[in-house]
Amino acid sequence: MKMALRALIWLVAVVVIVLAIKQFNKGVPAPPSKSTASPQKIGGTFTSAENGYSYRIPLGWETKPALPSKAVTITAPDSSGLSSNMVTTVEPYGGTLSAYVDEKIQPLKKGAVKAKVIRADFVTDTKTPAYKVKLQNRAENVDLAQTMYFFGGTGDKKIVVTCTAPAQFEAQLEPLFDGCMKTFALSAP
Numbered sequence: 001m002k003m004a005l006r007a008l009i010w011l012v013a014v015v016v017i018v019l020a021i022k023q024f025n026k027g028v029p030a031p032p033s034k035s036t037a038s039p040q041k042i043g044g045t046f047t048s049a050e051n052g053y054s055y056r057i058p059l060g061w062e063t064k065p066a067l068p069s070k071a072v073t074i075t076a077p078d079s080s081g082l083s084s085n086m087v088t089t090v091e092p093y094g095g096t097l098s099a100y101v102d103e104k105i106q107p108l109k110k111g112a113v114k115a116k117v118i119r120a121d122f123v124t125d126t127k128t129p130a131y132k133v134k135l136q137n138r139a140e141n142v143d144l145a146q147t148m149y150f151f152g153g154t155g156d157k158k159i160v161v162t163c164t165a166p167a168q169f170e171a172q173l174e175p176l177f178d179g180c181m182k183t184f185a186l187s188a189p
Contacts, residue, residue, distance in 0.1 A: 040082075040176045042183070046074065051090045052154040055161070055184040058176055061086070084165035084173060086180070090157050097152040101131045104150070104160070108135055122149060124184045132181075136167060143167035147174060149181045 043059030057063070057074050064073045071089045076082035093100045101119065109117050122132035131150040138144065145167045151159040161184075163177040 040076075040080070040173065042176070042179050045183070046072070046088075047187075048072065048088070048090075049187075051157060051159065052187045053151070053159055053184065054187060056180050057086065058180065082165060082169055082173070084163070084169065086161055086163045086177070088159065088161045090153060090159050092156050093158045094156050097129070097131065097150060097158065100158045101133065101150045104148075105133055108133075122181070125182045126185050128152075128184060128186060130181070130184070132178075136170075145170035145174070147177050149177075149184070151184060151186075154186060 041059045042056050043061065044057060045054050046057050046063060047054040058076065060077050060080070061074050062077065064075060071087050074086040074088075076084045093103075095103075105117055105119065116134070116136045118134040120132050120134075122130040124130060128151060130152075133148045133150070135146040135148070136144070137146070143166065145165055147163045149161045149163075151161075153159045161181060163173070165173045
């Protein structure tokens, strides 16, 4: 009986050693890393003749008018894995651009208690003055990074381009959004 027990223990040990060697040779899969997206480049130009402005958009992104709000939405293709967009809105406002920015970011600061809001001057390649406001917040269990670019349009129009992306892509997309917004230009009415 002792001999049979020893043989069984020896057989189990050999099987465990063989399986361990197979696993070692096969390798252990790496833990899944954070999702990464393909590099993005600046592409063609979006123009709003009605509101007198244009800017270049990321290569391969799609323009989707969002009626009836008259906002224009430009989205990353699903294949990019970015789940990001750029939404442009235009509204009349009789005050200065700085006052408009202040008025728009106050509700953001109050409504998003844990949000970080950072405001900075921003200048385009054509020397059009603007403001850049960065907002980090959480919505529906997703950490978001939003960057809003504020421009004075023709007449009393104010133009806001809000770029939204999951926070994990902020470092990759902020230079892209800045590059696109650097090309912002006003056209004659």
